[in-house]
Amino acid sequence: MSRIEFIALMGMTFATIAFSTDAMLPALPEIAAEIGPDRAHMAPLIVLTFFVGTGVGTLFTGPMSDAWGRKPVILWSGVLYVLASLIAWRAQSLEVMLAARFAQGMAAAGPRVVAIAVVRDLYAGRGMAKILSFCMIVFTLFPAVAPLIGTAIIWAVDWRAIFLAFVLFSAITTIWTMVRLPETLNPAHRRPMRVTLLWAAGLEMWRNQTVRISIMVQCFCFATIFATVATIQLIFDQSFGRADSFAVWFFAIAVVAGSGSFLNALLVERLGMQRLVKTMLGVQIFISGGVLVMLAAGMTGPVFFALSIVWLTSLFFQAALTIGNVNAIAMEPLGHIAGVATSVMASIATVVSSLMAAPVALFFDGTPLTLALGVLIFAVAGLWLMRRLAPESG
Numbered sequence: 319m320s321r322i323e324f325i326a327l328m329g330m331t332f333a334t335i336a337f338s339t340d341a342m343l344p345a346l347p348e349i350a351a352e353i354g355p356d357r358a359h360m361a362p363l364i365v366l367t368f369f370v371g372t373g374v375g376t377l378f379t380g381p382m383s384d385a386w387g388r389k390p391v392i393l394w395s396g397v398l399y400v401l402a403s404l405i406a407w408r409a410q411s412l413e414v415m416l417a418a419r420f421a422q423g424m425a426a427a428g429p430r431v432v433a434i435a436v437v438r439d440l441y442a443g444r445g446m447a448k449i450l451s452f453c454m455i456v457f458t459l460f461p462a463v464a465p466l467i468g469t470a471i472i473w474a475v476d477w478r479a480i481f482l483a484f485v486l487f488s489a490i491t492t493i494w495t496m497v498r499l500p501e502t503l504n505p506a507h508r509r510p511m512r513v514t515l516l517w518a519a520g521l522e523m524w525r526n527q528t529v530r531i532s533i534m535v536q537c538f539c540f541a542t543i544f545a546t547v548a549t550i551q552l553i554f555d556q557s558f559g560r561a562d563s564f565a566v567w568f569f570a571i572a573v574v575a576g577s578g579s580f581l582n583a584l585l586v587e588r589l590g591m592q593r594l595v596k597t598m599l600g601v602q603i604f605i606s607g608g609v610l611v612m613l614a615a616g617m618t619g620p621v622f623f624a625l626s627i628v629w630l631t632s633l634f635f636q637a638a639l640t641i642g643n644v645n646a647i648a649m650e651p652l653g654h655i656a657g658v659a660t661s662v663m664a665s666i667a668t669v670v671s672s673l674m675a676a677p678v679a680l681f682f683d684g685t686p687l688t689l690a691l692g693v694l695i696f697a698v699a700g701l702w703l704m705r706r707l708a709p710e711s712g
Contacts, residue, residue: 319498327499328437329453330491331392331429333460334399335372337487338426339365340464343551344565345477353412360412362548362679366672367416369544371423372430373668377516379428380435380661385511388432388439389501395428396492400485407481422484427664429491434660438649439502444587447646451583451638462572465565509658519658531703532648533663535595538700539644540671542602543637545692548679550630556684558623571631578638591643592707598639599701605632606694613687626686633693640700647707 319327342364350358383391402425406418434450441449471479509515523529550568555561586594609629612622645663652659678692 319500323498325449325452327491327494328433328449329460330494331433332453334426334429334488334491335368335423336461337464338422338484339368339547340461340568341468341471341480341483343465343547343568344468344472345480346551347555347561348472348477357412359680359682362552362682363416364419365548366544366676366679368419368423368426369668369672369675371420372427373423373665373670373672374420375424375427376431376661376665376668378424378661379431380658380664381509381511381516383432383435383503384509384655384658387501387503387508388436389495389499391428391432392495392499393492395425395432396488396495398428399425399488401425403481403484403488407478407485431660431664434645434649434664436499436502438653438660439504442653443646443650444591446649447586447591447643448583450642450646451579451586453642462569462576465568469565507654509655516658516662519655520662522655523652523659523662526651528651528707529648529659529663531707532644533666535644535700535703536641536648536663536667537670537674538696538703539637539640540667541674542633542693542696543641544671544675545678545689545696546630546633548675549682549689552682553626553630553686553689556682557686558626567627571627571634574631575634575638578635579642582639582642586643591647592704592709595640595643595647596701596704598636599697599704602632602636602697603694603701605629606690606697609686609690610694613685613690629686629690636697 346361346364349364350361353360379391379395399422402418402422406415406422409415409418433453437446437449437453467483468477468480471477471483523533551561551564554564554567560567582594606629609626612625648663649659674696675692678688681688
């Protein structure tokens with residue numbers, strides 16, 4: 319497999335999660351209307367429940383890939399993802415829908431976690447960060463069209479048909495993996511799947527200050543993007559009155575933000591991972607603080623909308639210049655337990671950040687206030703932690 323094909327496949331694999339969330343965003347108003355006005359505020363849980371399921375699933379997929387190999391876990395996860403998507407497609411209650419979304423998230427954890435482990439099998443350090451940055455380009459650009467796909471499906475059929483699109487997408491990536499991706503884990507490096515080994519790996523990670531701090535920074539970075547994804551459609555609908563054009567605006571935001579991954583790939587080997595993360599978090603503190611000032615001053619109208627678009631774009635841009643780098647920082651000393659380490663880190667970061675993002679979504683007041691305040695807190699905490707890391711070598 320050529321490097322270009324490898325990056326494309328890994329990017330598509332990463333995009334499973336982005337597609338599973340962003341394509342649902344245009345459907346949230348219809349879901350809210352269907353479940354009733356007394357529970358309309360629970361519609362964002364369709365997104366956040368998927369994230370929680372993903373976090374829980376990562377505890378299993380990493381150790382499984384260390385024991386049985388990367389490829390089988392990706393393939394079986396694809397099968398389970400399809401089944402969960404079909405259940406969600408036929409769900410007749412919010413409870414069943416949330417359960418199916420949770421299961422769908424658990425299944426999607428396989429491609430996400432194992433893909434990172436595959437990259438770590440083949441690359442390390444800043445080289446790994448560079449490959450992850452290129453993968454993040456696909457990861458970032460695909461969500462740009464996901465809401466457009468969701469909107470088109472809703473217009474042509476109904477919002478439930480979006481789950482059939484998930485089935486098709488997963489089938490393509492699963493078959494592509496089965497046919498083209500070789501097994502990247504050396505049989506000599508396989509580790510039996512035992513709870514004691516998982517516990518030992520967790521202790522090793524906790525005792526390493528770099529890994530421990532990096533995981534906490536990941537929590538704040540993921541919380542920023544999760545809170546944004548869960549509320550951005552509501553902001554366009556209730557704050558800006560632009561629900562009908564949301565998919566187009568989201569496309570533009572994602573395309574511009576996608577340049578962040580390309581920029582990171584160009585700069586990370588020259589400037590280092592820590593410097594880029596610190597810079598981006600510092601910029602975000604300034605921007606989100608400015609949004610809070612504008613809201614306190616009662617600013618509205620076209621100027622406020624234009625500045626808000628810049629701010630929302632910066633949130634996705636921030637993800638492109640932080641998440642991959644922080645993950646690479648944490649993984650650098652853990653190559654010998656890449657699969658289980660990826661699982662533990664991703665599980666903690668996803669579950670904790672989902673819980674952090676939930677209040678931002680559930681207490682949404684019709685304005686960007688809760689999102690701006692949440693992001694500011696996340697960025698300040700993340701930057702404070704990054705300053706506690708030992709200087710990066712090289």
